Amino acid sequence: MNRAIFKRMVMSATLVLLPSQIFAQEEDNTMSFSEDEVEAEPPEEAVEEEAASEEATEETGEDVSEADILSALSDEGDVSVDKEAAAAAGIDVEEKEKSIEARHPIWAVQQIYALRRGRLDVQPSFGISMNDPYMQHQSVNLGAAYYITEVLAAGVSFNFYRWLEAESELNFEVSRASHQIVPINQYFWGGQLNFTYVPMYGKFALFGSHTQWIFHWDVWILGGGGFIFTRPQPVIDPDFREFDFKMKFCFNLGIGGRLYLTRFAAIYLELRDYIFPEELESLETFARAEDRRDPDKWLQEEHKLTNNVMFHVGLSLFIPFTFEYELPK
């Protein structure tokens, strides 16, 4: 049997027979189509229904089958009809195009706005720390994640903090009032390997049903590990102490969301917690200059597990910029 005719028959039979049985949101919320189902011979009743449907179409001359519409729509959504082929088949193309616009079908399941599978998501961003009242850490970041599936990606990200931090007035005020000083730290840069999972996606209509604007979005969670270079900024005994940047292992967990502007560009917000064992300057001071010069006495004995919660704002750029849907709408 001709493959195109066979597919058309299966699709027509499905469209005709199933609407009374299957709703857009089935009670158990499950819909599946296996290759076996598609390849299988159509049931006898379906063939009969298809024939009846075609007869009805010919009689009224007004209707267009779903398969016609599907074949008439290109991947980009433009209406493009092979007029020569249609004329050879005795179809009035002008009439059909008019009919399509008059009765545009609404599909129960629309295509995902921007496919992710097989694309590289490049994310330049700017970040500010959210949980350090003494030091405002700021960073420029670059991330890249390759989507293995529609919802799972593996990637890397880098953060550059150096020269962007700003010490808050709090430490000055506290030391002025109480003569107590809180150890603070500087960050240089860090890098991570991450896995990203996209559990949620959706779309927003701007001002409800009053406008034509729809924005698509998704939310991801991510986690991974890497390193970060940090050092204490000497505040307890700055005349004698100085520290070099040292690498620490760093884990990170985060949640982010993006609003698509196009099929390849989105703006995104992300909250990410970088967790690492931090070295802190020792609070202990010494009277003897010899002790003060001893680097072994400059640091606290215990590392402190530090959470550096950063808020990132940036762009999400998918490469390649274009993609093709595997199936028509």
Added chain:
Amino acid sequence: MMRFILALAMAAAILGSLTVSKPVLAQEILLEGPLAGEPAVRKLIQYRKLRVSVGPQVGYTILNDYMHNILLGGRLEFNLTDWLGIGGVGYYALNITTKLTDHITDASNIGGESTVPSESNYPSYTGSANFKHQVAQLKMMFLGQVSLVPFRGKMSMFEKLFVGLDWEIFFGGGVVMFDERSDCIYTDDVDSRTCEPYFDESTGELLDPNDYKPTRDSRTTGVFSFGSGFAAYFNDWFAVHLEYRVTPFRWNAGGTDEAGQSGGEWEQMSIGEDDEGNPIYTWTYSEGGGEGDYPDGRINKDDRKWNWNQSIAIGFLFHFPFKPSIAK
């Protein structure tokens, strides 16, 4: 220079993305297809329009210096349309000391005893044993607000759970009630002093910290407030609500003496060397030659500083009547 280069790179990246994005627009199918000119949504379930929503909220303040707050309260709102509502929130605040407050409270001198104030920092500091009693405590917030809901949509979670969703921004104002360190004066003019002395003037001996334990007065101030939130509708009348709120107001969060510009200041200065040649330091007051008037020796309204008072909250919202209207 480095910051300039980084800013330039970011600007170029943003400009570049906007430039190349022109050929592919988010609304391309809608604008070019047969539905061109039609509304984005038909038969929209209007979860908000002409409905009252009410429910409990639990919040938490973030980036507070001296006291974390757990906010317990509720939210009541009437929505004139699906995108415009008026209402308010009310919170009662529980106070929990921050790590900074604990750090100061646990501070001890070289002998292992709690630190005490001195001439250089009293009345700004009342000693580690008293510090948690001098910091301000948030008590209650009552805020009215107007909510705009520009985005309305739906989402899928794990491709199994489908819920309605909207995103609001809100702004308004109200009152905040809190306890703040009582005003007092401790200057060289002994007769005008109202702060309890921290040492016996006749003997010069330090007093027990309980003898000069600071007190707090209740204060209510008007504030403005704004923020943003999401509501996820799990059925026609029940939603989970998440919000981020900023409520800036001035208060003396640490109960410290902050007013004035530094001019005179206390400096650690070397006054000689010991037998082993190590420097010996002492704290010395220096006029500094400036016009600064810090410290002024007064705890009063001049010591209040602006604080963003950020918070996040999550809550449940029940909508009445239970049945929402449907748009055309």
